[in-house]
Amino acid sequence: MKMAFQQELWQPKELDVATDQLTRTEEKKELRIPAERAQSVGQTVGKPFVDNPRMICREVNVYYGDKHAIRQVSLDIARHEVIAMIGPSGCGKSTFIRCLNRMNDTIDGCRVTGQILLDGQNIYDRQVDVVPLRAQVGMVFQKPNPFPKSIYDNVAYGPKIHGLARNRSELDQIVEISLRKAGLWEEVKDRLSQSGTSLSGGQQQRLCIARTIAVGPEVILMDEPCSALDPIATGKIEELIDELRQQYSIAIVTHSMQQAARVSQRTAYFHLGDLIEVGQTDQLFTMPRHKLTQDYITGRFG
C-alpha cells in the first residue's frame, strides 16, 4: 500500500467533539454508542452524494429486534462505479448492502426505515415486489453457493424463472454471454453439463457471478466475494469486477483494504452502525478526514 499517513489531516471543527468521544468509547472497548451520542456521529464525513446516482439511500436505519444495527446512513451509488464498504466486523456493512436488494426481508425480526431509491423508485415502497427488484439488484455471496445443478442450469436458472429467453437457443446465448463476461466460458465450455459443485472455489464464485449477470441486473452487490478464495482466484475475481464496472454499478463489502484500494473508485467506511466517511478511494486511503477512518486504515484496530 502506498499511503501517506503523515500528512496533516484536515478536520472540520464541529466534528472534533464527536471524534473525541468516539475515541474514548473505543478505548473503553464499548461496542455500542449511547443513543444521545448517536445523533452527533450520524453526520458522515466526505462526499456521500454524487451526480446522477443509480441508487439513493437516505437516513436508512436497520433494527434486528431491539438492536439498532445501522444508524441514519445516507449514501449514493453512482453509475459505472465500484463502491467498497469497509470497516471492522459487526460494523453493519453487510447489513447495509443486504438492504439494497431487500435480502434482509428473509431475516426474522429485521426492520428497515428510511428511503432507498433505485432509479427514483423507493424499493421499500409497498407496491414494490422483491422478485423483480432482486433481478435488478443481483447479489454474490461470501461463500460460493452454486446450486447442486449443472453449470448450464446454474446460469440458466435466473433467466428461466424470469422468462428472459423465448427458446432454447436464446437461453444458450444468455448462458454463453454470461459465462464469457464472468471469464469462465473458456474453462467450462466443454463441460456445461457437469455439476456446478465440481468446480474449484474460484470457478464456483465466478459461476455465481455469471448466474447473477444472466438475469441482467443494474446493480451487483458483493458480500466479501473473495474471503473464501486463494490469492490467484481472488486476482481473477478482482479483474472481473473491474471489467464489469463498464456495465454495472457494483457495491462490494470487503475486509481487505488492499482489495478495496485495488478495485473500487469510492470507499465507504462504516463503524458500529454508522457511516463515518465516504470518499474517492485514493483520497480516503491517503488522506482520511476522520480520526476513526485513519485509525482503521492504519491498522490500529479492526
Added chain:
Amino acid sequence: MLTPATIVIAILLLTAAAYRIGVRRSLSVAGGAQAIRVLHSRPPYYGVLTALWCALPALLVLALWQALAGGVITHLVKADLPPEMRALSPAQFSLVINDIKNIINGDVPPDRVSPAIQTAAEHYRRLQQISHLAAAAVVLSLAILGLALVRGRIHTGLRARNHVEQLVRWLLAACSTVAIFTTIGIVLSVLYEALRFFKAVPVLDFLFGLEWSPQMAIRADQVGSSGAFGAVPVLAGTVLISAIAMAVAVPIGLMAAIYMSEYAGKKFRAVAKPLMEILAGIPTVVYGFFAALVVAPFIRGIGQALGLDVSSESALAAGLVMGIMIIPFVSSLSDDMINAVPQSLRDGALGLGATRSETIKQVVLPAALPGIVGGVLLAVSRAIGETMIVVMAAGLTANMTLNPFKAVTTVTVQIVTLLVGDQEFDSPKTLAAFALGLLLFAITLGLNIIALKVVRKYKEQYE
C-alpha cells in the same frame, strides 16, 4: 452352596480389591501421594488396569466353563447309564436327561422314576458339584493370578492409561458387534427353518406361485387337502397396502416438512413438531383398532352411499391408517434433510429474484431429494414390516387384487396366523411362516441398504 452366582460375586469382590491394590501399589512405587508425577499415568489407571486383568479373564473362563460343562457332564452320565438306555434314540434320550434334571431340581420326587435314573441323577448331581468346585478353583485362582501379575508389573514407567484405553476399546468393539451377531443369528435361524420349508415346497413354487392357501392335510382323504404356497398374492397384498400408505404419507409428510422448515414461525414449529411426532409414539395396536372400528366402517359407508362394493375389511382402511402412522417418519426425516440444505443456497436463489416457492421447488427440494428419498425408503420398509394394523383391519383372504376396496392379506398377517396357536413345527404350513419371514427380511434389508447408500451419497455432497 457354590453356584456360578457366588463365583461371580467373589470375582467382583476380588476386582474391587484389585482396584485398591493397584492404586496403592502405584502410589508406593512412586514414593507417596506427593510424587505421583513420576508415574506414567494417574494412580486410578493402575487400579483399573489391575481390576480389569483380575475380572476379565476370570469372567471369560467362567462363561466358557458354564457353556461347556453341561455337555461334558451329560456325556459322562450317559457313559455310565445301563446299555439299554444308551441305545435310545436322541429324542427319547433327551427325555431321560430331562428326568434327571427334574430330580436334581427337586421338581419330581425321586421315587417316581426308575432306579437306574435315580442312580444317574445322583451321578449327575455329584459331577455338577465337582464341576462347580473346579470352576471356582480355576476361575478364582485365575483372578488372583491376574491381580498378582499386574501388581508385580506396576512400576513408574508402566503405561497403564494406554493399556486401559486399549482394553476399553476392545470392550466397546465387542459391544458393537453384539448387534451384528444378533442379526446374523436371526438370519441363520430363519434361513434354517425356511430351508426345511423349501424341502417340502420348491422355491420357485413359493416365489412365483399365484395361489396361497396354507392348508396341509392331516389325513390323506381330507377335503381341501392340497396346500398351495404361492407367495405372490400375499406379497401383492403387502405391496398394495404399502402403496396406499405411502400415497398418504409421502405427500402429507413432505408438505408438512416443507411448511415446518420453510414457512412456519418458531413458536408454531416448537408446538407442532413434537405434536406430530406423537403420532409415531401411538402403539400400533391402537392404530389397528382405530382402523378396524372407525376407518373401515366409515369407508364402507361411503362406498355404499356411492354404490360401490366395499368389504368391511379393506386394503384402503388399513393403508390409510398405516399412512397416517408413517407421516411423522417421512416428515421428520424430510425436515432434517431440508434443514441440512445450506442457507447459502436459498440466499443464492432468492438473490436472483426467485420467489420463495420457486426457491423451495427448484433449489431446496432437488438438493434435499436424495435424503428425502432415503427417508421415504426407510418409511416403506417400515410399512412393509407393519403387522398390527393389517392384522386388525386388512383381513385374511389372500386375494390377488389391486382393488383397494377388497380385503387383502399381507406377509406379516400370514406369518402371525400361521404361528398363532398350537402348531407342529415340521409341517410345511408352519414352516411357511419362516419362508415368508425370510422373504420379508430380504425385501426390507434391500430397501434399507439402498436407503442408506442414497442418504450417504447425499451427505457427501455437502461435506
